[in-house]
Amino acid sequence: MKHIAKIMAFFMAVTAVWISLLQTAMISQSHTWLLPLYFIVSLGCYGLLMVGVGLMQFPTCPQEAVLLQQDVIEAKQFLKHNGVDVGTD
Amino acid sequence: MELADRAVGFILSSISVTIFTYYTFWVIILPFVDKDHFVHNYFLPQEYAILLPVYAGVTLICFLSVFIGYVMLKSKKKKA
Numbered sequence: 001m002k003h004i005a006k007i008m009a010f011f012m013a014v015t016a017v018w019i020s021l022l023q024t025a026m027i028s029q030s031h032t033w034l035l036p037l038y039f040i041v042s043l044g045c046y047g048l049l050m051v052g053v054g055l056m057q058f059p060t061c062p063q064e065a066v067l068l069q070q071d072v073i074e075a076k077q078f079l080k081h082n083g084v085d086v087g088t089d
Numbered sequence: 090m091e092l093a094d095r096a097v098g099f100i101l102s103s104i105s106v107t108i109f110t111y112y113t114f115w116v117i118i119l120p121f122v123d124k125d126h127f128v129h130n131y132f133l134p135q136e137y138a139i140l141l142p143v144y145a146g147v148t149l150i151c152f153l154s155v156f157i158g159y160v161m162l163k164s165k166k167k168k169a
Contacts, residue, residue: 030120034139038116041108041142048105055098060091 112138 021032076086115138122128 028120031117034116037139037142038112040146041112045105045109045112049102049109052098052100052102052105055101056095058094058098 112142 018032018035021027021035022029025032079086115132115135119129119132119135
């Protein structure tokens with residue numbers, strides 16, 4: 001529950017800042033009305049960017065893949081030798 | 090398959106950067122530019138800057154609801 005309370009407090013603070021920006025009109029009114037939508041769109045863009053960057057930097061570990069295949073073959077042989085059914089070969 | 094992953098990641102990143110710069114330009118910079126500057130031809134009218142994200146968000150929510158409903162129906166039919 002405490003986590004939700006923190007998130008709600010943060011949301012209330014952001015809303016208060018936005019309403020105060022609307023009232024004092026430091027930035028022009030039309031800009032301030034569009035500010036929440038702009039932040040939502042930029043958040044979606046940021047998420048997409050992080051997904052793309054993570055995809056580009058994903059390590060594939062080719063040596064470990066080969067070792068893993070050898071381990072699988074070894075385990076299948078051992079189990080078949082001991083009488084366990086390992087399915088399709 | 091590493092190259093395919095890198096290509097998809099690069100395409101996603103470039104799409105997100107494009108959308109971000111275009112939208113920033115549209116919402117923040119364009120109102121400060123004079124009305125008869127040539128750059129206004131490259132951007133749709135300002136109402137679409139609000140309509141397009143709202144429309145995309147509503148489409149996303151509809152798609153998610155349809156998907157969740159479909160999965161729920163399928164699981165209920167398999168149990169009965």
